[in-house]
Amino acid sequence: xSQFMVEIQLPSVLTEDFARKIPAQRKKVNELMEQGTLMxxxxxxxxxxxxxxxHADSELEVMAIMSQFxxxxxxxxxxxxxxxxxxxxxxxxxxxxx
Numbered sequence: 001x002s003q004f005m006v007e008i009q010l011p012s013v014l015t016e017d018f019a020r021k022i023p024a025q026r027k028k029v030n031e032l033m034e035q036g037t038l039m040x041x042x043x044x045x046x047x048x049x050x051x052x053x054x055h056a057d058s059e060l061e062v063m064a065i066m067s068q069f070x071x072x073x074x075x076x077x078x079x080x081x082x083x084x085x086x087x088x089x090x091x092x093x094x095x096x097x098x
Contacts, residue, residue, distance in 0.1 A: 004062045011046055028070060
């Protein structure tokens with residue numbers, strides 16, 4: 001399985017329909033993150049671009065995953081397969097039974 005970076009251009013003017021779909025979008029993103037399909041999801045401060053790292057077998061599978069997004073009609077995704085994606089792991093102290 002590979003990882004893919006998806007760069008998404010969002011509309012500069014947000015409609016009421018777009019705003020109504022945001023809660024459903026966040027729910028889907030959380031679901032995909034819990035499944036391990038979506039590795040990261042980041043939005044620029046001006047809310048015009050998104051970046052996602054997706055775990056999938058192919059670009060076609062990435063598109064199928066992206067098509068589940070409620071906001072897909074407002075998105076212009078560009079998909080790039082990654083050679084690697086370094087992520088800082090959460091480091092918890094070791095638990096002692098003493």
